[in-house]
Amino acid sequence: MDNIEHIKELARSAGAIALGHFRNVTPTWKEDRSYITQADLDVQAYLREALDAAYPDDGIVAEENGLRKLPRRGDRTWVIDPIDGTASFSAGLPIWGISIALVEGSRPTGGVFYIPTVGDLFHTGNDGRVYRNDRPAQLRSPGPFHGETSLLIASRLHRHYTLSRDYPGKLRNLGSTVAHLAYVATGSAEAALVEPVYVWDIAAGMAMLEANDGTLVYIDGTPVDLAPLLDGTRMPQPMLGGSREAVAAFMDVITYLPGC
């Protein structure tokens, strides 16, 4: 990602816009029966304009209102979730954030995620490392499951999955998919189970996982190709993200019940 300091600055400024609305918004329902707020729209407009001005040849894909601008030349697309975790934002829960990723062709080559309430800023560096608050961070070391092993779960786990009672560890759901992937990528949890969502919900986190030699794959083990998702298509399957060892281990204890 070129000029990572610029993208981090955009994320921080966008976060300040969102914080100005936090706990002072009334959400409305979108067609897909999820929430949207004025904060999502304001942040998206800000980021769209800033990225358009700085990188006029690049494409832009963003969550709200089906925003899609194709690249004028080349194959670079900025993928934006203005507020990942709008439901939490609307409820006054603390974990939500600004997600900006760069996708080149079908691969996420850079990502920034900022959680304004906490001040946690995650980014991929041009040195190939992943940073949390400008300190490099790694995936957790793989190891056998134990009582403090953490799986960050999809918020509708009970409807679409069964999880073996033999898994001795903990379940967490902070309310933001990108936050889940970013915390896994920086070693705060072993893995994340992601329900079938959209490219803006995963691109930045996927860039971080891959930069740290982790992976984000569909739950049947097939690799994720972002290119067919750039038009806003919902993913065909859930995903698991983490180290290769953690993903393989969680595949053994999670069963997906499609169509439920």
Place this chain on the structure above:
Amino acid sequence: MDNIEHIKELARSAGAIALGHFRNVTPTWKEDRSYITQADLDVQAYLREALDAAYPDDGIVAEENGLRKLPRRGDRTWVIDPIDGTASFSAGLPIWGISIALVEGSRPTGGVFYIPTVGDLFHTGNDGRVYRNDRPAQLRSPGPFHGETSLLIASRLHRHYTLSRDYPGKLRNLGSTVAHLAYVATGSAEAALVEPVYVWDIAAGMAMLEANDGTLVYIDGTPVDLAPLLDGTRMPQPMLGGSREAVAAFMDVITYLPGC
């Protein structure tokens, strides 16, 4: 709770002590196979000394090292969890906090909870209201379940409970039981399912729920008496907290599988 401003100040100072250790600690295992860190010990020592000095006649019960000081006179006991959410704290996850409650006889009559990373401070006011960051906040209005209904779950939901797939809403687990009860008490989620834990994991949140006309009850519907838990006894059953309507509704969709 007398002198609530003093207790809030203690929580803030304790939070600063904990923040000084955050993401710079190595946890060790306790006998019950949960984590403890130097931060838990430092915060507990600070709060114990401060409460002892200010309220010498009162009892103190705290999580670490079986601390229990009986009241010298009267029936007031300060119940402390120096860091509620030690596993999250140890992992570098953001939601954990300092919990201070006052129990008079068997009832929690006041509570303060502070999440230093976010800056959220919850307290029961002497006017009978519940405050988040000094602004009064209420429980969510009861209503039928929908896609954005939030249940804050126990972290081992998969081992001890089944949750009906007919429940259309979301599951969250932020990593701190008191945080769950405090966010429910201030309207950010409908209800919290609490696994059988200890008095310091619930006392402050229970005070907030009750002050806002909500409830925290055992999952079979029996009321919670804190008196027999003040010696550090683990609760006999899980609990549900929220408005009376939400608790009743969630009792219908959650099944507890004891002994698993």
